Amino acid sequence: MNFPSKLIEEAVSEVAKLPGIGKKSALRIVLHMLKRPEKDVQSLATALVAVRTKTQYCKQCHNISDDELCGVCLSTKRDRSILCVVQDSRDVLAIENTGQFNGLYHVLGGIISPLEGISPSDLNIESLLSRLQSNTEVKEIILALSPTMEGDTTSFYLQKKLKPFGVKTSTIARGIPIGGDLEYADEITLGRSIVSRINYD
Amino acid sequence: MNFPSKLIEEAVSEVAKLPGIGKKSALRIVLHMLKRPEKDVQSLATALVAVRTKTQYCKQCHNISDDELCGVCLSTKRDRSILCVVQDSRDVLAIENTGQFNGLYHVLGGIISPLEGISPSDLNIESLLSRLQSNTEVKEIILALSPTMEGDTTSFYLQKKLKPFGVKTSTIARGIPIGGDLEYADEITLGRSIVSRINYD
Numbered sequence: 001m002n003f004p005s006k007l008i009e010e011a012v013s014e015v016a017k018l019p020g021i022g023k024k025s026a027l028r029i030v031l032h033m034l035k036r037p038e039k040d041v042q043s044l045a046t047a048l049v050a051v052r053t054k055t056q057y058c059k060q061c062h063n064i065s066d067d068e069l070c071g072v073c074l075s076t077k078r079d080r081s082i083l084c085v086v087q088d089s090r091d092v093l094a095i096e097n098t099g100q101f102n103g104l105y106h107v108l109g110g111i112i113s114p115l116e117g118i119s120p121s122d123l124n125i126e127s128l129l130s131r132l133q134s135n136t137e138v139k140e141i142i143l144a145l146s147p148t149m150e151g152d153t154t155s156f157y158l159q160k161k162l163k164p165f166g167v168k169t170s171t172i173a174r175g176i177p178i179g180g181d182l183e184y185a186d187e188i189t190l191g192r193s194i195v196s197r198i199n200y201d
Numbered sequence: 202m203n204f205p206s207k208l209i210e211e212a213v214s215e216v217a218k219l220p221g222i223g224k225k226s227a228l229r230i231v232l233h234m235l236k237r238p239e240k241d242v243q244s245l246a247t248a249l250v251a252v253r254t255k256t257q258y259c260k261q262c263h264n265i266s267d268d269e270l271c272g273v274c275l276s277t278k279r280d281r282s283i284l285c286v287v288q289d290s291r292d293v294l295a296i297e298n299t300g301q302f303n304g305l306y307h308v309l310g311g312i313i314s315p316l317e318g319i320s321p322s323d324l325n326i327e328s329l330l331s332r333l334q335s336n337t338e339v340k341e342i343i344l345a346l347s348p349t350m351e352g353d354t355t356s357f358y359l360q361k362k363l364k365p366f367g368v369k370t371s372t373i374a375r376g377i378p379i380g381g382d383l384e385y386a387d388e389i390t391l392g393r394s395i396v397s398r399i400n401y402d
Contacts, residue, residue, distance in 0.1 A: 004264050005265050007251055019233045021230075027291065031290060033249055041253040047211045048212055048242055051209060064205045093204070
């Protein structure tokens with residue numbers, strides 16, 4: 001594209017680096033900026049820089065946090081006997097929004113992926129193990145990773161590492177999504193949903 | 202959503218104000234920011250603020266410009282006898298990218314839309330007329346507005362206003378898009394494409 005202005009071109013190329021945003025959407029966003037009051041643009045810019053420079057990760061669970069320990073880890077209302085291991089902070093948010101889990105989290109910061117060069121040592125696995133060593137309260141660990149090749153590999157690796165601690169481990173149920181259509185379910189999911197069927201009584 | 206951090210929440214709400222970006226994409230973008238080097242985030246923020254504070258509009262055609270007059274208006278290679286009237290700067294970019302137009306532009310800055318409260322006086326129409334008054338070089342005006350209700354209304358209004366100047370006016374062809382399938386074309390477009398058929402000789 002031939003941009004009419006160097007400034008536009010620079011801004012578009014910066015915005016187009018964001019995930020899920022191509023050149024056309026970037027241009028749309030930049031032209032939208034031109035129409036907004038200057039203080040709106042300033043506050044967007046400030047919020048982005050602030051989030052990058054000031055956000056920390058919880059020392060205990062590695063979730064995003066404004067302070068040394070996150071709100072979940074600090075809360076006195078959470079069940080400290082159950083830990084949910086997730087890939088990243090987005091998953092914590094997603095699970096928190098279900099309102100179905102009241103334990104603590106442990107954010108791995110990724111999953112094992114030889115293709116992307118992510119090995120177990122790149123993840124917060126050591127800190128999970130030392131968390132268990134120093135804390136005998138934990139009775140159950142839920143491995144809430146995506147049911148993909150990488151997620152399953154990571155779950156398998158963690159199961160082996162967690163065995164010596166003698167805590168119960170579990171994983172989230174795989175099955176037909178609620179509202180999903182049997183006809184369109186893939187055969188592996190459908191097969192699993194029959195094998196792990198739920199009794200009515 | 203219950204965000205684990207106030208900073209994240211603020212950044213997400215700022216990013217979600219951008220066009221075409223919902224809460225989920227905004228969160229994805231903000232979490233992506235956390236993983237980027239600080240200088241990348243800083244340069245995105247700087248580029249956005251710069252584009253808002255430093256961009257100007259060409260005094261002649263109202264296109265986005267780094268200087269008082271835009272590159273197209275300043276160019277000595279453009280045909281000054283033909284003006285293309287468009288809704289906004291994005292359309293200039295789109296037409297420039299076709300490489301099929303070598304004249305000058307006039308950016309209206311919107312189209313007449315009673316529903317959104319945009320009247321002719323909100324658009325750069327007066328400046329188009331005074332541009333014609335002071336300049337007798339212009340021989341043809343192409344009204345390149347979208348073939349929508351508002352676009353057609355604006356074209357109709359402009360035709361009336363331009364009549365006294367005695368310049369030739371035209372509009373972009375309506376028809377079946379290249380690569381489009383006749384079967385899926387709407388009947389109005391298909392009907393128009395038959396009425397305005399192109400002779401082979």
